[in-house]
Amino acid sequence: MTAATPDYRLLAALLGVVQILTWGSSFYLLAILAPPIVQDTGWSAFAVTGGISIALATSALMAGTVGREINRRGGRLVLCAGVGVMILGLVALALAPSLPVYILAWVVIGAAMAATLYEAAFSMLSQVFGGEARRAITSLTLIGGFSATICWPLSALLVEAIGWRGTCAAYAGLHLLVTLPICRFGLPQPAVKTPETAEATDDTDDTAPIPWRDPRLLAVAIAGVCLVFIFSAMAMHLPSLLMAQGHTLAQAAALGAVIGPSQVGARLIEMLGGGRHSPVTTMVVSTLCVAAGLLSLSLSAPAALCLITYGMGLGLWTIARGTVPLGLFGPKPYAATMARLALPVLTVSALAPLVGLGMLPALGPTGTLLALTAIACVPLALSLFLWRQRPR
Known part of the structure; x- marks a missing residue:
């Protein structure tokens, strides 16, 4: 500081x-x-x-x-x-x-x-x-x-x-x-701890990343990998998925446009909340919104409501990805731990468009939505696990 x-x-x-x-x-x-x-x-x-x-x-x-x-x-x-x-x-x-x-x-x-x-x-x-x-x-x-x-x-x-x-x-x-x-x-x-300062004060490196053997880190990483794949696949296939449900291209574009304002709205609500709840609670709500939005869309619920819910989850996850590691592990190992978490998430970000190209032809619109919903259940379950592990 x-x-x-x-x-x-x-x-x-x-x-x-x-x-x-x-x-x-x-x-x-x-x-x-x-x-x-x-x-x-x-x-x-x-x-x-x-x-x-x-x-x-x-x-x-x-x-x-x-x-x-x-x-x-x-x-x-x-x-x-x-x-x-x-x-x-x-x-x-x-x-x-x-x-x-x-x-x-x-x-x-x-x-x-x-x-x-x-x-x-x-x-x-x-x-x-x-x-x-x-x-x-x-x-x-x-x-x-x-x-x-x-x-x-x-x-x-x-x-x-x-x-x-x-x-x-x-x-x-x-x-x-x-x-x-x-x-x-x-x-x-x-102020940063230089190697000379670190050696003079103690022999441990409190800025080292949290090890992968920590189940909490694995939970955050797997959740991030699943969610980034979902977001990439939805960005690629959303117009096709909506048109398969009977919407025109213009309607699909208009419906997709609600995702952005929903993200911003969810972040604004989180900011106005003033941090009165645990960051892991934000993660739980985020993953719940993503899973609920996808499931309801696959069941042909009103698309606007589904995408608003999905967009809120997407917006809250951007906050959770930055605040959950801070809340779980503290500020000292934060930079190195975020870098460690970035490796699998960014790798999946790079590969997801290539994998996603084959989903819709192979599974069809409903099958694609159900597959994404099943994947979304993984980060939801992991967020509930972290909620039980959160600092009191």
Whole structure:
């Protein structure tokens, strides 16, 4: 903790701007840029959209290193470095003359994602606020949830005006002029334990990650893997699933649009709750909403109500993934533990689109929904297990 702890609302707002621009120029970028890239270059759609899978896989491999560096050097320095690497990756993307260079640019962007997205931001908040970081994490997810809402229209406008290469360069410029100064001058530098200090005070490393043999860590990891697979599959197949139930494409698009506001609404309710309940309770409600939304959709209940419930679960899980490890294990091992949890979750994020492609043809609409519902029961059961294990 720093000598003068900053206002959590100001710090969450600053990090929220960072999250909006980093998510928008990495994870959400190809949703808008993929078609013009394919049209301009002639590269296959599979290769172009595969860039984000490569970035996620790279991010998973880099997660452990990033967690250790946050412990050693502090979150501010790591976030600054991550933004700098993202600038390089976006410039390489803008200039990519061939498909191999394009893929290499996504490797660079993936390394930057590990050091700039939620896990890194959550770890920094834990360093600054310790066990009281929950309010800041909740506020950050509320602001960061607007990334797609802001950056998808922005990307579309930029593509129309200056093309996809110019859009990548414009995002690099935004990071240079906005994100990097925020990280360097707007974020505090938490006190970190240097190797010399650690050796002088004790022989144990209290910042080491929680070991995998801890059943609580395994429960959080498996729940995260299941949920990220569900979210990826639903993002891919939702219009087809809704049209199979008799909705038109326009109706399916309108119904899918309720998920975003539902996420933000659930996070706002959580924030207004002021942390009066355990983070594990948030996880229980989140997983219950996801399972209930999917089950009711498979039973042909009113789609809008199903997707509102599902969206609330999705929004609450973003909070739970950051606050549950903090509540269970405390702030000292938090950064390294979050990095450890990121490895399986990001790996599944990278592979889920490829696996998900075969679900709908193999199982059909109803079978796909029932399979996803069955998968959703796993994190629900694990959250109930953690609820029994939570600190009193």
